[in-house]
Amino acid sequence: xxxxxxxxxxxxxxxxxxxxxxxxxxxxxxxxxxxxxxxxxxxxxxxxxxxxxxxxxxxxxxxxxxxxxxxxxxxxxxxxxxxxxxxxxxxxxxxxxxxxxxxxxxxxxxxxxxxxxxxxxxxxxxxxxxxxxxxxxxxxxxxxxxxxxxxxxxxxxxxxxxxxxxxxxxxxxxxxxxxxxxxxxxxxxxxxxxxxxxxxxxxxxxxxxxxxxxxxxxxxxxxxxxxxxxxxxxxxxxxxxxxxxxxxxxxxxxxxxxxxxxxxxxxxxxxxxxxxxxxxxxxxxxxxxxxxxxxxxxxxxxxxxxxxxxxx
Amino acid sequence: xxxxxxxxxxxxxxxxxxxxxxxxxxxxxxxxxxxxxxxxxxxxxxxxxxxxxxxxxxxxxxxxxxxxxxxxxxxxxxxxxxxxxxxxxxxxxxxxxxxxxxxxxxxxxxxxxxxxxxxxxxxxxxxxxxxxxxxxxxxxxxxxxxxxxxxxxxxxxxxxxxxxxxxxxxxxxxxxxxxxxxxxxxxxxxxxxxxxxxxxxxxxxxxxxxxxxxxxxxxxxxxxxxxxxxxxxxxxxxxxxxxxxxxxxxxxxxxxxxxx
Numbered sequence: 001x002x003x004x005x006x007x008x009x010x011x012x013x014x015x016x017x018x019x020x021x022x023x024x025x026x027x028x029x030x031x032x033x034x035x036x037x038x039x040x041x042x043x044x045x046x047x048x049x050x051x052x053x054x055x056x057x058x059x060x061x062x063x064x065x066x067x068x069x070x071x072x073x074x075x076x077x078x079x080x081x082x083x084x085x086x087x088x089x090x091x092x093x094x095x096x097x098x099x100x101x102x103x104x105x106x107x108x109x110x111x112x113x114x115x116x117x118x119x120x121x122x123x124x125x126x127x128x129x130x131x132x133x134x135x136x137x138x139x140x141x142x143x144x145x146x147x148x149x150x151x152x153x154x155x156x157x158x159x160x161x162x163x164x165x166x167x168x169x170x171x172x173x174x175x176x177x178x179x180x181x182x183x184x185x186x187x188x189x190x191x192x193x194x195x196x197x198x199x200x201x202x203x204x205x206x207x208x209x210x211x212x213x214x215x216x217x218x219x220x221x222x223x224x225x226x227x228x229x230x231x232x233x234x235x236x237x238x239x240x241x242x243x244x245x246x247x248x249x250x251x252x253x254x255x256x257x258x259x260x261x262x263x264x265x266x267x268x269x270x271x272x273x274x275x276x277x278x279x280x281x282x283x284x285x286x287x288x289x290x291x292x293x294x295x296x297x298x299x300x301x302x303x304x305x306x307x308x309x310x311x312x
Numbered sequence: 313x314x315x316x317x318x319x320x321x322x323x324x325x326x327x328x329x330x331x332x333x334x335x336x337x338x339x340x341x342x343x344x345x346x347x348x349x350x351x352x353x354x355x356x357x358x359x360x361x362x363x364x365x366x367x368x369x370x371x372x373x374x375x376x377x378x379x380x381x382x383x384x385x386x387x388x389x390x391x392x393x394x395x396x397x398x399x400x401x402x403x404x405x406x407x408x409x410x411x412x413x414x415x416x417x418x419x420x421x422x423x424x425x426x427x428x429x430x431x432x433x434x435x436x437x438x439x440x441x442x443x444x445x446x447x448x449x450x451x452x453x454x455x456x457x458x459x460x461x462x463x464x465x466x467x468x469x470x471x472x473x474x475x476x477x478x479x480x481x482x483x484x485x486x487x488x489x490x491x492x493x494x495x496x497x498x499x500x501x502x503x504x505x506x507x508x509x510x511x512x513x514x515x516x517x518x519x520x521x522x523x524x525x526x527x528x529x530x531x532x533x534x535x536x537x538x539x540x541x542x543x544x545x546x547x548x549x550x551x552x553x554x555x556x557x558x559x560x561x562x563x564x565x566x567x568x569x570x571x572x
Contacts, residue, residue, distance in 0.1 A: 172416050
């Protein structure tokens, strides 16, 4: 039982990372993309190849995974990001499948027994789940902070403008294409890092595990939590993983078939769209137009009734 | 002095010629009106100049530079701002945040003027930069007497105020030339009167204004020069008084008298 909870924590962390990337693409910039499985795949393969074939350490393969994934994002982003809405969705869906097929053809059986990651002589062994929980959630925390800062910076502001109205953004001097591509590349890079961590945990990479379903789950995570809301997507990751492992947790694997979770995700998306399209926690109010300092915001967070930003 | 000139500007959509060989020019510091019946090509002309659409042929000279075919964001940075016929505000952001978007390229410049260091600086010191942008934005809101609505959502403002907010957002980028596409459309007489004051105030800031408008009272009152388009062609230009008595203009609006 404890084992399962730990497993959920690990996978919730990996999905939270992917969701942070997806949130950058879909939540901030408003691009509907469905290829995070592809970025996860690139990150995983990069790590497996770097560590196993070339004997690099895990820590060195981490930036390589991020860069490789980001580069693919860049290459694909330049031609496809001029598409809008549903068309972009279809194009990225195709991309995800292409990456998986290339990976399958590259090495149909995948990689086994990838060398373990180690930190200052401490080896991360798969059976010691606690160490992985700490490792993965440390990454989630770091990327949460990085992307939260991004959302509040000039770059994030421009991304929001693109999401709200592309034409208006252009005439406000915002280079729409540049910000769309930046957002896509950043999102892809985080996906790559998630793949790297997943490989460090499972020590195997199989092309069959990067199906379209993974992309849907990541998108589901963001929609469920709340688009553009950093905290919400992490909450979403927990819920999605909980649903995913529900049969094992309750010991009902004989009664509930594995496919049931796909139905649940679909239902969840429909229910969310009907009753709470903004997600469980709703859209993050970025409050650029908040004259208060960080300290004042923190105070008002704890002292109720002062939540609304006043004038300077 | 002419701040903007178009030479033989033409835009074809398939077989339709929306703008046909138009030489449009704008004098610096004045208010120029662009009028014409529906479908005369006024908005198309605006879109060519502000870069949202590319001309089929012809050239656009702004402030001595050829800006033909540049992307909209570059043209905006050179100093041409605009509003839209169907209001395009960031509706889910607050009023002050809308104006902050207009300030996008006006703030956060670093001493090295290098794009990477600039991006890094605005990333690391986002909070500080936000406050600076906020302060600027509030100044513009106060100029338009919208300060009290600063924390409201842009979409929740009354129609007239939304139009003014769009002008505020455009003006926040400190343009040399401001294009207003039917600013008084859908406004009641009181709002229109207020808009006229606003345009005069903008003119007194030294910003050149070009406006498309169907409200003739407004056009005749505040424009120094008027250009008239019909079927994509320029049919007249001059002072409001000249335009009022121009035979072609009257014909375009009211039709020709039957000849015996």
